Amino acid sequence: MPHRQKNSPTPRAALTRVRPHRATLFHLLCLSTAAFLLYARTLGNGFAADDNSEVLQDRLIRSFANIPKFFAHSVWYFLGGNGDRYYRPLKLLAYSIEYHLFHFHPGLWHLANIAVHIAVVIAAYFVVRDLASAQLAFWAALWFAVHAIHVEAVAWIAGGNDLLCALCLLIALWLYHRARSSPSQFFLPGFGLAFFFAAALFKETALVFPALLLAYDFFYRGDSLNAILRAWRRYLPYFGVAGIYLVLRWHALGGFAPDNPNNLVTRKEMFLTVPVLVAQYLRKTLVPTDLKFWYGFEPTRVLAWKSVAAIGLVVVLIGLLLWLRRMQPLLSFALAWFLLFLLPVLDIPKLGENVFTERYLYIPTFGFCILAGWIWLRLRELATRPWMRGALYAAIVAVFASYAAIILNRLPDWQDDFHLALKTAEQSPTAKNIGQIGYLYYQMGRFEDSIRYSQRAAALDPRIAQIHNNLGSDFLALGRYDEALTEIQKAIDLEPNFAPYWTNLAVFYRATSQWKKAIQACQQGLALAPNDHALLTLLGSALWHDGQRDQALDTYRRAIQADPERLDAYISLATSLYQTGQLQAAVDQLLAGLRANPDAENAYLLHYQLGAIYQRQGLESIAAQEYQQALQLKPDFALARVSLQNLTSSPQGSRR
Numbered sequence: 231m232p233h234r235q236k237n238s239p240t241p242r243a244a245l246t247r248v249r250p251h252r253a254t255l256f257h258l259l260c261l262s263t264a265a266f267l268l269y270a271r272t273l274g275n276g277f278a279a280d281d282n283s284e285v286l287q288d289r290l291i292r293s294f295a296n297i298p299k300f301f302a303h304s305v306w307y308f309l310g311g312n313g314d315r316y317y318r319p320l321k322l323l324a325y326s327i328e329y330h331l332f333h334f335h336p337g338l339w340h341l342a343n344i345a346v347h348i349a350v351v352i353a354a355y356f357v358v359r360d361l362a363s364a365q366l367a368f369w370a371a372l373w374f375a376v377h378a379i380h381v382e383a384v385a386w387i388a389g390g391n392d393l394l395c396a397l398c399l400l401i402a403l404w405l406y407h408r409a410r411s412s413p414s415q416f417f418l419p420g421f422g423l424a425f426f427f428a429a430a431l432f433k434e435t436a437l438v439f440p441a442l443l444l445a446y447d448f449f450y451r452g453d454s455l456n457a458i459l460r461a462w463r464r465y466l467p468y469f470g471v472a473g474i475y476l477v478l479r480w481h482a483l484g485g486f487a488p489d490n491p492n493n494l495v496t497r498k499e500m501f502l503t504v505p506v507l508v509a510q511y512l513r514k515t516l517v518p519t520d521l522k523f524w525y526g527f528e529p530t531r532v533l534a535w536k537s538v539a540a541i542g543l544v545v546v547l548i549g550l551l552l553w554l555r556r557m558q559p560l561l562s563f564a565l566a567w568f569l570l571f572l573l574p575v576l577d578i579p580k581l582g583e584n585v586f587t588e589r590y591l592y593i594p595t596f597g598f599c600i601l602a603g604w605i606w607l608r609l610r611e612l613a614t615r616p617w618m619r620g621a622l623y624a625a626i627v628a629v630f631a632s633y634a635a636i637i638l639n640r641l642p643d644w645q646d647d648f649h650l651a652l653k654t655a656e657q658s659p660t661a662k663n664i665g666q667i668g669y670l671y672y673q674m675g676r677f678e679d680s681i682r683y684s685q686r687a688a689a690l691d692p693r694i695a696q697i698h699n700n701l702g703s704d705f706l707a708l709g710r711y712d713e714a715l716t717e718i719q720k721a722i723d724l725e726p727n728f729a730p731y732w733t734n735l736a737v738f739y740r741a742t743s744q745w746k747k748a749i750q751a752c753q754q755g756l757a758l759a760p761n762d763h764a765l766l767t768l769l770g771s772a773l774w775h776d777g778q779r780d781q782a783l784d785t786y787r788r789a790i791q792a793d794p795e796r797l798d799a800y801i802s803l804a805t806s807l808y809q810t811g812q813l814q815a816a817v818d819q820l821l822a823g824l825r826a827n828p829d830a831e832n833a834y835l836l837h838y839q840l841g842a843i844y845q846r847q848g849l850e851s852i853a854a855q856e857y858q859q860a861l862q863l864k865p866d867f868a869l870a871r872v873s874l875q876n877l878t879s880s881p882q883g884s885r886r
Contacts, residue, residue: 254359257368258352265348265375268637272340272385276646279523280388283309284325286334289795289827291326300326303482315487315580317479320431321391339387346393347384351375353400354596358603360407361450362560369603374596378518378636383592385644391432392592398429399436399593406443410451423471430475434487435574435593437475440468442570449555450563489579495529502530504576505540510586511572512543515598518633521640522657523650527585529578561604567597648674661691669700672707680704695724699731706738714738729759736768748772763793767802774806782806795827801835813843834863838870850877 277285288308290296299307300319332338354374359367374380383389405422412418429436443465447453453461479486495503514521530537547569554562571594578585606626613619643653648670655663668683681704687697702718705711718738721731732755739748752769756762766789774782783806789799800823807816820836820843827833841856857874860867 253364261351261355261371261375262348265351266344268376268634269344269384271641273337275340275644276336277387278644278647278650282647284388291322291329294326297323317482318391318433320428324394343384343387343390343393346390346397350393350397353397357400357404358600366603366607369606370599373599373602376630376633377595378633379514379588379591379595381637381640383589385641389589392589395429395433395436396593398425398432399439402426402429423467426468427471435571437472438570438573440465440472443468445566445570446563449566450559452559487580490581492583493579493581493585495578499529499531500578502533502537505544506530506537507576507586508572509540509543511591515591515595518636521588523654524584524658524663525586526658561601564597564600568594661687661694665697672700672704677704677707693724695721699734702734706741711742727758729755729762733764740771745772745776761792763789763796766792767799770802797823797827797830797832797836804839808843813847817843834860834867841873845877853877
């Protein structure tokens with residue numbers, strides 16, 4: 231059946247029509263400028279939330295030699311995470327490229343996010359221009375560029391994979407549309423397959439794309455079901471690519487994705503909750519206010535007015551989808567896009583702890599923006615009098631101004647981890663969110679503040695083991711050992727199979743010089759995580775102080791082998807060798823550590839230790855260079871400064 235477009239104020243232009251290039255350039259300039267100006271403020275922001283682990287801690291992204299590991303393991307492989315549900319190798323590859331380009335300058339990482347967002351806006355423009363007209367393309371793309379629901383995806387570096395996935399999906403759709411409209415361009419489907427595969431490797435949401443192509447042919451082109459079935463060869467390659475992706479994912483994760491134990495729901499709860507989630511996403515799309523990083527989630531357990539209304543809304547949307555297929559095929563397809571790309575984020579057991587998240591709307595809202603742009607143009611066409619048009623333009627300016635105000639007011643929330651945590655706890659004062667502030671205060675060395683927030687969090691929910699573990703660390707740092715042991719033990723009692731809690735217990739026993747108990751705690755943790763670098767290093771220290779020196783040296787070497795890029799074990803091993811008079815062996819270990827990771831945060835300690843050894847060997851000039859290198863890496867390192875001053879003021883040092 232040939233494609234038809236009924237009663238549209240912006241009929242689809244033929245592909246052969248010559249478009250005015252100046253108008254296109256003007257449109258793209260306006261769209262790019264709007265998108266950039268709205269998010270330029272993020273250039274002064276730092277890393278926040280998952281950025282700290284995915285960017286700052288993941289040493290795998292620092293070498294292109296690790297690219298095969300990106301495709302063979304999960305996103306959180308670098309942390310030794312189990313039960314990971316995220317397989318996004320191209321996200322890690324993008325991080326690796328950005329690291330080599332920008333190192334750890336957050337402003338440039340944010341600039342990359344803005345650039346990709348602009349690219350998505352441009353891709354949206356070209357897709358809608360080919361589906362309908364340049365006029366609708368401009369307004370739909372402008373709506374997408376300024377929609378306030380996109381703040382999280384654009385302002386958060388970790389949200390960049392949503393942007394890249396959206397970009398690949400739009401290009402894949404554009405290529406498919408061009409191939410359907412110009413069958414002679416036989417090479418286009420191949421490129422479309424490549425972009426679809428890339429989209430899936432950025433984010434699993436893209437697996438909806440083959441179904442989207444069916445929706446494109448059924449709703450937009452008006453093909454009958456029989457015609458679609460007869461054209462099965464057209465869709466087979468896309469399902470084949472999806473199959474290849476699933477094989478890769480299965481190999482990396484050991485399955486498609488494990489269920490989140492925090493999100494388990496019954497079938498009845500799933501039936502009642504999914505429509506409520508759809509209604510919530512639709513509400514945030516239509517009125518993007520009260521935006522926040524964390525939304526509390528409770529499944530709908532009983533049939534009440536809220537769930538009945540939500541089910542009715544879903545029925546209406548499906549009916550509207552079918553009605554628009556006859557009246558406005560483009561709008562029918564736009565609605566299908568919105569609903570189809572919501573499906574993956576409605577699978578509650580497979581989602582993370584934050585079940586409802588704003589960034590999940592970045593891809594679906596492309597469909598909404600087509601609808602919004604079409605309605606605006608239709609209303610403008612119906613407004614025959616000047617005052618009516620004036621009122622319409624005033625309304626659209628008010629909408630976009632409100633979007634801009636929401637975006638600009640929210641961008642500072644993403645300034646850094648601490649600001650985001652404070653805002654999140656203010657908007658969603660759950661135990662975990664308040665406990666996160668306590669943890670950040672601990673990292674800042676403000677232990678009393680950390681205790682205050684952690685105790686508030688524990689009072690809200692005493693079943694969260696991490697909060698008790700954090701309290702244990704706070705009390706330990708303040709020398710309040712009895713309270714520290716009580717809290718750490720609570721954490722272990724709540725989650726005995728989580729190795730980091732045993733690590734903290736070993737740290738407690740080390741601080742109180744209970745070496746045999748420290749050994750036992752390390753062994754308990756290593757039974758859960760045999761290659762844990764921190765536990766192995768702690769065990770080596772405990773064995774050394776317990777007099778088991780040979781075993782300690784072997785354990786340090788095991789720690790180095792488990793993670794060659796972490797320097798703690800090199801430092802401990804070199805210190806032990808130094809204490810036994812094996813100076814050259816100690817130097818060899820320190821140099822090996824610097825070769826393995828010269829940019830490590832604690833590399834200054836290795837330079838300091840090298841300086842101390844060289845000074846003991848009488849090599850004062852080389853020792854001075856190492857002390858200076860330690861101070862260059864850490865200017866406030868008082869011990870190195872004093873050692874350097876003593877060295878240069880001594881008769882030997884002054885002569886040299």
